[in-house]
Amino acid sequence: MLFDLVSGTAHEYNMKKLPPLNALRSFCAVGQYKSIAGAAAELGVSASAVSQQIKTLEGWIGLPLFKRGKSSVELTAKGATYYAKVWQSLSIIGEATNELRGAEVATNVSISVLPSFASLWLIPRLYGFKALYPDVDISIITTNELVDFSAGDVDIGIRYGKGNYPNLTSRKLMSEAVNVVCTPAALEKYKQDYGSAENLKGLAEVNFLDDAGPNAEFKKNVGDWVYQNGLDRNSLNFAFRFTDSHIAIENLVAQNMFMLARLSLIENRLLSGAVVAPFGPWNTESAAYYVVYPDYMPMRPITKLFVKWLAKECALWEKETYSVRMPA
Numbered sequence: 001m002l003f004d005l006v007s008g009t010a011h012e013y014n015m016k017k018l019p020p021l022n023a024l025r026s027f028c029a030v031g032q033y034k035s036i037a038g039a040a041a042e043l044g045v046s047a048s049a050v051s052q053q054i055k056t057l058e059g060w061i062g063l064p065l066f067k068r069g070k071s072s073v074e075l076t077a078k079g080a081t082y083y084a085k086v087w088q089s090l091s092i093i094g095e096a097t098n099e100l101r102g103a104e105v106a107t108n109v110s111i112s113v114l115p116s117f118a119s120l121w122l123i124p125r126l127y128g129f130k131a132l133y134p135d136v137d138i139s140i141i142t143t144n145e146l147v148d149f150s151a152g153d154v155d156i157g158i159r160y161g162k163g164n165y166p167n168l169t170s171r172k173l174m175s176e177a178v179n180v181v182c183t184p185a186a187l188e189k190y191k192q193d194y195g196s197a198e199n200l201k202g203l204a205e206v207n208f209l210d211d212a213g214p215n216a217e218f219k220k221n222v223g224d225w226v227y228q229n230g231l232d233r234n235s236l237n238f239a240f241r242f243t244d245s246h247i248a249i250e251n252l253v254a255q256n257m258f259m260l261a262r263l264s265l266i267e268n269r270l271l272s273g274a275v276v277a278p279f280g281p282w283n284t285e286s287a288a289y290y291v292v293y294p295d296y297m298p299m300r301p302i303t304k305l306f307v308k309w310l311a312k313e314c315a316l317w318e319k320e321t322y323s324v325r326m327p328a
Contacts, residue, residue, distance in 0.1 A: 019060050024086055026053035027065065031083040034072055084167075084295055091298050108137040109306045112147035112157040116245035117289070120265045122158070125313050129306070136302060144243060149294045155303045157292045158310075165292055171307075173289040174314035177263045177282035177325045178225060181275045186256040197278035204235035209259045211248040212241045225260055225283055249275075263321060264289075282325050289314065 029039035030050065040047040058065055065079035075083055113122060118140055126138060141147070147157045149168075163170040180203065182190070187197065194202030203226070227233050239257065242248040245265050252259045253274050261275075263282055269275040291307055293299060299307070318325075 019057055020053075023053045023057035023060065024090065026050045027057050028083065028087050028090055030054060030066065030073060031075055031079070031087070034074060036073060080167075088298055095298075095300075107135050107302055108139065109156070109303050110139040110141060110154045111306075112141045112143060112154045114144060114158070114160060115142040116265055117158065117160065118142050119246050120249075120268070121317075124268075128313075129309055132309070133305070136306070138306070149297065155293065155300065156307065159290050159292055161287050161290065163288070163290045165290075167295055168292045169295055170290045170292045171311075173291055173311060174264075174318050175288045175325070176285040177321075178260055178285055179263070179277045179282040180225065180258060180279045181252070181261045181266055181270070181277045182258045183253055183256045183274065184276055186258060187276055187278055189256075200229050200231060200279060203258065203279070204231060205237070206258050207239040208236050209248050209252050209255075209257050210238040210241040211245050211259060211261065212243050228283065229280055263325065264317070267321070284325060 025043065026039060026049075029042050030036060033039050033042065036047045036050050036054075040050045043050065054066065061082075063078065064076055065082065066073045067076055119142075123140065129138070130136070141154060146159070146165075147154050149157075157168075158173070159165070159170075160176070163172060186206075190197065190202055190206065226235055240251065242251070245262065248259060249261065249266060249269060251257070252261075253269065262285075266275055270277065291310065293303075
């Protein structure tokens with residue numbers, strides 16, 4: 001008989017209905033590493049022992065959980081569904097055991113994030129988080145690639161897109177806006193050559209830096225911006241292309257060029273006067289920033305604390321920049 005701590009009622013449950021725990025541990029390890037050898041190294045047993053445990057579990061359940069390849073294994077559709085639920089259950093057991101044993105509460109959070117967003121927006125604000133929670137260790141993993149949560153090295157990711165990520169829970173943090181920007185020196189020369197910033201036809205002749213980035217959503221808005229302002233979608237001339245927005249912005253300032261920039265990344269340069277945006281209103285992006293984490297992995301309390309703080313910071317930024325993003 002099991003006692004439900006939530007409802008306060010007792011339930012009859014036959015323990016014989018549960019598969020062997022070691023088989024479940026091996027199953028989750030193989031599902032995580034997509035490799036028998038990787039799972040064996042994680043569990044500290046031989047590869048043959050892991051294979052035997054998988055066979056035991058598949059025999060116990062009565063259907064295959066993996067598709068075997070020459071050098072890898074992949075979960076079947078039913079295996080993936082089962083993996084998500086078993087992983088979550090084992091994680092809960094692990095947390096409950098640590099609490100019972102008096103283990104130290106984890107105080108580290110690992111975050112995967114785009115390099116430009118990390119350096120230009122997130123990290124400057126992290127000092128505020130550290131002031132509130134000095135004992136929490138934050139690890140920032142910068143990459144343009146989508147993080148593989150199955151490795152277990154990352155708690156959450158901050159992604160720029162539309163929020164539709166398979167097998168991940170996503171929560172919108174804040175929207176984004178884009179506009180053409182340049183340096184004051186570049187603007188003065190533009191006025192000399194084309195009369196005023198209201199004459200947008202000159203943008204088809206000046207040299208732009210292309211912040212290509214890893215996101216198709218952002219790239220599409222380069223054409224959207226010029227189209228919405230009466231120019232041909234293919235009219236812009238790009239002198240250089242960068243996949244890192246921070247590098248693009250540094251070169252924009254150094255070379256006195258033009259660039260279609262994201263407000264969150266260029267904001268500090270605008271406030272300092274190093275960059276201006278004289279060619280019209282900011283356009284809201286179809287993409288936005290999202291925090292993501294696996295459906296199958298319960299969020300640890302320390303991670304929840306960080307996400308709550310991050311959501312407040314993003315809401316504050318949206319409020320502070322509302323007049324810029326949504327001009328009257």
